Amino acid sequence: MRFTPFLRRCRLLPLLISLLLVVSQATAQVIPTPQTMIPSPPQLAASSWILMDADSGRVLVEHNADERLPPASLTKLMTAYLVERELDRGNIAPEDLVPVSEKAWRTGGSKMFIEVDTLVAVDELLKGIIIVSGNDASVAMAEHLAGGERPFADLMNQHATRLGMHNTNFVNATGLPDDNHYSSARDLALLSQHIINDYPEHYANYASKQFSYGGIEQPNRNRLLWRDSSVDGLKTGWTEAAGYCLVASAKRDDMRLISVVMGTASEEARAQETQKLLSYGFRYYETLKLYDAGAVLNTPRVWGGDKNELRVGVDRNVVMTVPRARSEELTAKLDIQADLTAPIAAGDRVGTMEMRQGEEVVGERPLVALESVEEGGLFKRFFDQVRRFFTNLIGGWFG
Secondary structure, three states, rough: OOOOHHHHHHHHHHHHHHHHHHHHHHHHOOOOOOOOOOOOOOOOOOOEEEEEEEOOOOOOEEEEOOOOOOHHHHHHHHHHHHHHHHHOOOOOOOOOEEEEOOHHHHHOOOOOOOOOEEEEHHHHHHHHHHHOOOOHHHHHHHHHHHHHHHHHHHHHHHHHHOOOOOOEEEEEEOOOOOOEEOOHHHHHHHHHHHHHHHHHHHHHHHHOOOOEEEEEEEEEOOOHHHHHEEEEEEEEEEOOOOEEEEEEEEEEOEEEEEEEEEEEEEEHHHHHHHHHHHHHHHHHHHEEEEEOOOOOOEEOOOOOOOOOOOOOOOOOOEEEEEOOOOOHHHHEEEEEEOEEEOOEOOOEEEEEEEEOOOOOEEEEEEEEEEOOOOOOOOHHHHHHHHHHHHHHHOOOOOO
């Protein structure tokens, strides 16, 4: 009888082993979800290229992006940008009439076909610059805005510096060849980002497939406008020295990409190589809005003010571009200045937001005051000085 418990345990042993095997098999089948696999970016038959998100500014792909190359008619992106800027500032109006000089009329290369000694509306010239790459229209607008093409080129260079285009120098408004006229893929992507975001009311011109002036109808040379409904800009270029170039932009859902391809062998090649970049970006990345402009992200203590707290946030939307299905890895760290003291004006920078994807820092944004805090009265300032002294001394007991 004394062996009965042992025998009973022996009879249970096969059952226990079976259960352990089932558990082991179940455990072995639990496979961690892998991160999104991203292949190497495409290699293009071109001299230089870049792919950038228009909202976040993140560069997804680049090759020789800072190499100084002849930009050909991609130059006209800056010419058009300056016209759009003047329109936005109210210095000129779309219906203003621009006289056509003999110099503008005689300018070679692609044309809008304006006639010498005629008057043409600013709006028509802007479309001629963007849609059919009119060299004559570009010179006419340069003369109208700056009194000549050389002083206009000086304006172009000043704005290139303002926008951070460090590998760019313009000597004309058209992109006709000159040894000292150059730009880079990165610089042209930055300029395109400003065209899209700074003056969106004019951006529809870049998607126009046709333009007619003086009874002459011409097509936009950007073939992707016909092939891909998400593509809505921006500009083509060609000279013998530059090869075939294309700056393109496309929007799918809430994501907009900008691609720059320089130095391809043909019109077809620049379209195909650009499509490779855009397809890669849309397939493997996504752009997310993390915070809205004006959202309150923290309320730190303010000393000596008519308020004890300051609402802190960002002055523009915070968006990040990340590999698809990896948004859960994004974290934000707020680094706010210590001992904030009134007065503080709305918009003053008071810290930095650092965004990380895992351990990698993928972006920084300034933190700003979302409101003004005026100085408090004499008693309030004195009382806050005492409180701050003891707070710093004892580590927050009097905070």
